[in-house]
Amino acid sequence: MRAVPMLSAGAATLALAGALAATVYPAPPAGSAPASPPSPGICQSVDELPMQARPGQESRSGESHEFYFTRVIYSDGGRRGGMGFFGGRGGRGGRGGRWATDYPTADRTFTTFIKRLTSLDTCNWEHPVSLADPDLRRFPFIYAVEVGDWSLTDEELAGLRGFLAAGGFMVIDDFWGTYEWQGFEREMNRILPGNQIVEIPMDSPIFNMLYQIEKIEQVPNISNARDISIGYPGASTSEGDGIVPHVRGIYDANGRLSVIINWNTDLGDSWEWADDPYYPLQFSTYAYQLAANMILYSMTH
8 A cells, every 4th residue: 555644633624625615526417316326446426427327337437546435325214225316314415315424525525635635546436335236345445324224135234244254344424322323233233243342442543543533522413513613502512312422343353343333423524514614623633534544444454
């Protein structure tokens, strides 16, 4: 892997905001129907796909890259993965399943940051892949959100189990409180029965691979962040009974961290809204520092 230059705390996030201000992303066509996802490993905006295109039949670029920010498509609450494609709850796009929360803007902002922070050859665009897709194993880093209500099909379950067994690394984000934890834990017990979920100690490489992180922050959603920024009475970083943020993990038999679980926090919103003047730098800096550490861990362990 290429050498990774170091930026001072906060400097990368401030530089990112400037880069984003000059970045123009294509908008989904008005009144358009959902598109199919890009073929795995192809780097192109979903917005540029022909509407109603089927996977593998789009006119796509043949370029490939070292790193893809791979968001996983999964089934939730009776909805099969892949239903809707221009962003889920809370995102700047249209409608989609819970897997698509903050999609695709958070993904695009994230990759812009990673390209500026490191020398990794990174795909500029979103890269969603179904848990049931055999190509999932081609990408060592995957990201899943809103997993409190995920309900995986047998094919998705087998795909994720195989991905982790093959050395893959999964990042979980943006689920809150006791109820959503129970839903997440139920499915993880199906995927990795008998594997213990533990708190990740602060001396773990996850907290010092590139940036030294001394404290786990509770990263708020954009609404709460803006309330905090303007000093709104009673403003809080938490949601529901998700009062205390946790960074937990699942280790494999060799002691490698294979799943990192960001509970009672919302890294994705800070990635998506890092260019918002009302989003506090404290939270976006933490989220991007942790992201850089997670990527480097996934590509070196």
